Amino acid sequence: MSASATLPLRATFDRPLCDRVLYYMVMMRELEDRIESKLYRQGKVLGGCYTGRGQEAIPVGSAILSRAGDWLTPSHRDMGALLIRGITPREILAQYMGRATGLTKGRDGNMHMGCARRHCVPIISSIGASIPVATGLAFAMRYRDESNVVFNYSGDGASSRGDWHEGINIAAVMRLPIVFLCNNNLYAYSTPLDKQMRITDIALRVKAYGIPAEIVDGNDVFAVYQATQRAVEHARSGEGPYFIECKTFRMSGHSAHDAADYVPRGLREEWSKKDPILMLQKYMVEHAGADERDFVELRQRVLDEIAEAVEWALNQPFPDPATVEDGVYEVR
Numbered sequence: 001m002s003a004s005a006t007l008p009l010r011a012t013f014d015r016p017l018c019d020r021v022l023y024y025m026v027m028m029r030e031l032e033d034r035i036e037s038k039l040y041r042q043g044k045v046l047g048g049c050y051t052g053r054g055q056e057a058i059p060v061g062s063a064i065l066s067r068a069g070d071w072l073t074p075s076h077r078d079m080g081a082l083l084i085r086g087i088t089p090r091e092i093l094a095q096y097m098g099r100a101t102g103l104t105k106g107r108d109g110n111m112h113m114g115c116a117r118r119h120c121v122p123i124i125s126s127i128g129a130s131i132p133v134a135t136g137l138a139f140a141m142r143y144r145d146e147s148n149v150v151f152n153y154s155g156d157g158a159s160s161r162g163d164w165h166e167g168i169n170i171a172a173v174m175r176l177p178i179v180f181l182c183n184n185n186l187y188a189y190s191t192p193l194d195k196q197m198r199i200t201d202i203a204l205r206v207k208a209y210g211i212p213a214e215i216v217d218g219n220d221v222f223a224v225y226q227a228t229q230r231a232v233e234h235a236r237s238g239e240g241p242y243f244i245e246c247k248t249f250r251m252s253g254h255s256a257h258d259a260a261d262y263v264p265r266g267l268r269e270e271w272s273k274k275d276p277i278l279m280l281q282k283y284m285v286e287h288a289g290a291d292e293r294d295f296v297e298l299r300q301r302v303l304d305e306i307a308e309a310v311e312w313a314l315n316q317p318f319p320d321p322a323t324v325e326d327g328v329y330e331v332r
Contacts, residue, residue, distance in 0.1 A: 157188025
């Protein structure tokens with residue numbers, strides 16, 4: 001579906017919800033753009049830099065349905081989920097700059113961030129490793145007889161790892177309350193999907209474990225939202241895990257240092273017409289009474305928030321070396 005196509009009318013998507021969803025999608029894109037295209041290249045960001053440009057509909061369209069008691073285990077392309085859970089641009093920027101006021105207090109750089117208070121598990125670089133962690137969280141919920149759900153995010157590459165399959169199987173057998181969201185962006189770093197597996201739909205792998213799975217347009221925030229509604233209802237009701245494969249495309253390299261020359265130019269051009277933000281804005285113009293001025297004002301508000309957060313983060317201290325052993329524990 002191109003950005004010029006008309007999205008189906010969904011009565012539940014009123015103007016306030018559209019505004020909220022658009023805010024988080026624009027904030028995710030502009031914040032990541034500021035980090036990657038400016039701060040990283042100015043040498044102010046420590047470590048690598050990974051973005052979810054073009055994939056904003058997935059973390060936003062799903063995490064916006066999470067409750068306070070739910071837990072999220074995001075990947076490196078799901079900043080929108082962190083924002084929705086209340087992690088601020090100030091905290092994110094301080095994290096990327098290695099400052100003492102970052103989420104890891106300067107002990108880790110870039111996207112390896114989380115917040116237990118806001119029920120966000122730090123990102124694990126080997127993305128498939130988050131599946132057993134999500135399974136453990138869901139088991140704890142079941143053990144405590146809670147009605148909460150784990151939102152787990154991974155990519156197509158993660159589904160080729162052993163720990164991904166082990167965690168998926170345990171979740172299925174124990175009927176654990178997990179919503180698995182797969183960002184299938186067609187590339188695992190530089191490996192295209194057809195060089196990684198003989199199937200085109202990762203949902204087929206999941207169905208083999210007895211988990212209900214559906215495939216949605218990952219660039220359509222409404223499709224992601226409605227699929228997540230079904231998944232959350234399924235998981236909260238005690239029916240076990242649910243899997244959503246979101247078909248999308250990574251509109252950048254694997255990271256800031258990757259030019260992605262291995263991606264056919266035509267493929268990138270094709271997906272640029274399916275920009276999730278443009279798709280949502282078109283829907284809002286046609287069905288929610290919005291106009292271009294609303295979008296310009298929103299973007300400027302987001303840019304102002306980011307500028308203030310950048311200034312704040314740049315003035316934050318680096319961690320005191322004397323505190324290097326703080327938070328390190330020995331089990332005897």
